[in-house]
Amino acid sequence: MALSLGWRAFAPFPMNCCGVFLKAVRSSGLPLFPWGRCPWRGTGRFLDPEMKAFLEENTEVTSSGSLTPEIQLRLLTPRCKFWWERADLWPHSDPYWAIYWPGGQALSRYLLDNPDVVRGKSVLDLGSGCGATAIAAKMSGASRILATDIDPIAGMAIILNCELNQLNPFPILIKNILDLEQDKWDLVVLGDMFYDEDLADSLHQWLKNCFWIHRTQVLIGDPGRPQFRGHSIQHQLHKVVEYSLPEPTRQENNGLTTSTVWDFQP
Numbered sequence: 440m441a442l443s444l445g446w447r448a449f450a451p452f453p454m455n456c457c458g459v460f461l462k463a464v465r466s467s468g469l470p471l472f473p474w475g476r477c478p479w480r481g482t483g484r485f486l487d488p489e490m491k492a493f494l495e496e497n498t499e500v501t502s503s504g505s506l507t508p509e510i511q512l513r514l515l516t517p518r519c520k521f522w523w524e525r526a527d528l529w530p531h532s533d534p535y536w537a538i539y540w541p542g543g544q545a546l547s548r549y550l551l552d553n554p555d556v557v558r559g560k561s562v563l564d565l566g567s568g569c570g571a572t573a574i575a576a577k578m579s580g581a582s583r584i585l586a587t588d589i590d591p592i593a594g595m596a597i598i599l600n601c602e603l604n605q606l607n608p609f610p611i612l613i614k615n616i617l618d619l620e621q622d623k624w625d626l627v628v629l630g631d632m633f634y635d636e637d638l639a640d641s642l643h644q645w646l647k648n649c650f651w652i653h654r655t656q657v658l659i660g661d662p663g664r665p666q667f668r669g670h671s672i673q674h675q676l677h678k679v680v681e682y683s684l685p686e687p688t689r690q691e692n693n694g695l696t697t698s699t700v701w702d703f704q705p
């Protein structure tokens with residue numbers, strides 16, 4: 440999984456402040472939390488206190504500047520120290536979870552505006568990051584949710600973000616789910632996951648299996664990244680809705696202006 444490579448190519452920030460977000464110098468070194476092996480259930484009381492304090496100190500609670508002002512999130516913003524710091528001073532893995540990506544914003548907006556799409560359904564948020572799309576699914580009445588990511592810190596950020604929105608955290612799986620067989624889900628959602636060609640190929644194959652084995656509906660949010668626009672998955676997509684991105688998101692994403700929700704129909 441070319442996560443680090445993707446981060447540089449994908450760095451959404453203006454060059455004068457991108458140092459903060461470049462490659463971190465070492466991996467998190469965190470102990471394996473319960474959700475590392477199995478979907479985690481419960482409240483945030485098991486969060487490592489040191490890590491919780493680090494996240495609270497180095498992120499800002501915000502609900503502005505995105506397509507979903509009704510969702511509050513802990514994000515890295517210009518008011519955070521590490522926004523301006525040299526990238527190699529960031530002590531953990533690349534903080535994808537600290538950004539609310541335009542693909543996820545579009546998906547979350549769509550789920551909030553169209554609760555029928557998720558109400559009473561089981562939903563997998565693949566590559567959940569900050570967890571906003573899973574949170575939107577929960578707010579819209581999904582009956583079962585699993586947020587999944589490969590970064591354990593994302594798991595902690597998701598728990599904190601659930602609490603911010605007065606939601607009991609849903610199960611979180613920290614694992615490369617693409618290595619696992621497809622479970623039966625009514626809906627799989629993926630926000631901004633097509634940022635790397637190899638990852639895009641793996642996702643495409645995995646999603647095809649989801650669709651063919653379980654007839655799972657798959658919704659993809661993407662702001663028109665080259666790895667998505669140039670991928671063969673394009674022939675199997677139906678446009679659901681396109682959103683104009685808010686100005687702050689445009690500025691942080693090198694001029695991307697819209698983000699689209701696609702229905703995958705192989």
Ligand SMILES: C[S@@+](CC[C@H](N)C(=O)[O-])C[C@H]1O[C@@H](n2cnc3c(N)ncnc32)[C@H](O)[C@@H]1O
Pocket residue numbers: 440442535536538539540541542543544565566567568569570571572587588589590593614615616617629630631632634638
């Ligand atoms: C660009 S971020 C998108 C986050 C979120 N969906 C959003 O739109 O705000 C991509 C996320 O996918 C996660 N990721 C990458 N490969 C993954 C995989 N194989 N399985 C699960 N998560 C993965 C990364 O750690 C990162 O949090």
